[in-house]
Structures are given as C-alpha cells and as structure tokens.
Amino acid sequence: MATIYVYLLETLADWELGYVTAELNSKRFFKKAAPPTVLKTVSASKEPIQTMGGMTIMPDCLIEDIMVAEGNVLLLPGADTWNDARHSAIIEKAHEFLKANAIVGAICGATAALANAGLLDQRQHTSNGPGFLEMVAPAYQGQHFYVDQPSVAADNLITASSTASLLWAKQIIEQLDIFxxxxxxxxxxxxxxxxxxxxxxxxxxxxxxxxxx
Incomplete structure (x- = not known):
C-alpha cells in the first residue's frame, strides 16, 4: 500500500492540492487492480492549520509518524510560511524520501524550501520562473538543473510553479501508476x-x- 502524506502548514495554498488530493482520495478514476493508496495529512504539531482560503484542517499525524519507504509519496504545497524554522523537519524527511527512491512533490513556495536546503542542486526541477529561487532561497546552487517548464518530473522529484497544479497532479498520478x-x-x-x-x-x-x- 502506498501512503501519500500531504504536509500542512499555515497559509497553505488550497488550490495547488485540489486536483491531486481529490483524485487520490476518491479513487473515482483508478484503474482495475491499481495499487492501494491511503491519503494522510501531516504537520509539525497536532494543532489545526488555516489555509490561505480560510479553511481549517486537522492533521492526521505528525512528521515523526511518517514512514519513509519506496512507494510512499510526500506532497509539499505552497504557502507563505515556508521560511519558518519549524519546517526544517519535513524538508529532512523529503531528503530521506529521495534517498529511498520515494516520490516527493513540491509546488510553488515548497520548491524554495527544497532549494534552500540544497535538495535541488543536483536534480532537474522547476519553480515560479527563472530567477525566483535565487531571490527567495539564498543557499540555492541548482541553476544548471533548472528547467523552464510549468512542472517537471525527474528522479522521483516532481516540482511545479504555482500555476501548474493540474499538470503537477497529472505527473504525480502517472508516477503512481493508478490510472x-x-x-x-x-x-x-x-x-x-x-x-x-x-x-x-x-x-x-x-x-x-x-x-x-
């Protein structure tokens, strides 16, 4: 069974997750004999978070509850609060996922958090346009691996700009082989x-x- 962990943080960009979470949770278009999946929300604490759209969400589990295993997925949405130090733990989990050949999906501001931690320095990736990561992630050294496309899937890492949530969802679903x-x-x-x-x-x-x- 694949577990898809969706990270929750204050000011989470609701629209960036809508396409992918709806399909992974409802399973309405899954193919016959698709690998079983379960969707779990995860956060740095059990406190409810409020999204950018004003919705309140309770996390299912904590970062330390995440099972790092090939076949599992970690989804990191955009938000205005990625520069908070409390999110370093989930970025470390993202590093563990990539080392385990597990899928990491990051969109919009989450790509900046990965960039600042050096996780994009040797992997093809994209973000909110050329120059964005240099502006918001001082430690970023991955310019030669930047691909100027709305969403990029490479080596189990799927990154996207804030306007590419549909394509990002498509690439995640494709990697999971469920449609x-x-x-x-x-x-x-x-x-x-x-x-x-x-x-x-x-x-x-x-x-x-x-x-x-």
Missing amino acids: YTNTLEAWYDYFNTGEEKYFYALLESLPDSNPKN
Whole structure:
C-alpha cells in the first residue's frame, strides 16, 4: 500500500492540492487492480492549520509518524510560511524520501524550501520562473538543473510553479501508476480545456465502460 502524506502548514495554498488530493482520495478514476493508496495529512504539531482560503484542517499525524519507504509519496504545497524554522523537519524527511527512491512533490513556495536546503542542486526541477529561487532561497546552487517548464518530473522529484497544479497532479498520478494511460490523458485534457469530447473520452476510458481496458 502506498501512503501519500500531504504536509500542512499555515497559509497553505488550497488550490495547488485540489486536483491531486481529490483524485487520490476518491479513487473515482483508478484503474482495475491499481495499487492501494491511503491519503494522510501531516504537520509539525497536532494543532489545526488555516489555509490561505480560510479553511481549517486537522492533521492526521505528525512528521515523526511518517514512514519513509519506496512507494510512499510526500506532497509539499505552497504557502507563505515556508521560511519558518519549524519546517526544517519535513524538508529532512523529503531528503530521506529521495534517498529511498520515494516520490516527493513540491509546488510553488515548497520548491524554495527544497532549494534552500540544497535538495535541488543536483536534480532537474522547476519553480515560479527563472530567477525566483535565487531571490527567495539564498543557499540555492541548482541553476544548471533548472528547467523552464510549468512542472517537471525527474528522479522521483516532481516540482511545479504555482500555476501548474493540474499538470503537477497529472505527473504525480502517472508516477503512481493508478490510472490507465488513456484515462489520465482524457482527465488532463478535460480539466485543461473544458472541451466536452474529453469528458466523454474520460467516461469511456473507465473499466466499467470499456471492458477492453
């Protein structure tokens, strides 16, 4: 079973997690015999956090409860509070995940926290545009590995800009191998374009609709 840990911190950017957590939790488009998954929220304390959108969320577990194992996933959302020293523990967990060949997903401000800890110095990555990481992460030395794309998946690390949450979700789902390929493409195309033909392609790709899958 894969456990997907979603890190909670004050001012969490709600919209950046919406696509991926909805699909991982609901499992509505999972393929037959998809690996079982469980979604858990994790934080530095058991205190509730308030998101940027004003929603209050209670964490399921603490950082020390995280199981570092290949197959598990750590998702780090954007927030305005990543420079708080209390988040160094989750960045260390991210380092442990990468060493264990487990997936780490970081978007927006979370990429700056990884950059400042040196975790992007030798890995392909992206963020909120060229120059952003130099501006907000003084210790960043990974300029030669920066890829000017909305979202980049490389070596179990999936990074994205604040405007690429849909593509980020697609790449995470792809890494987990829980959708059929045609389901994932139709899902992405539908939410990316809103075109009706992709909605029907999505429905037709599901196991109950297409026994050939």
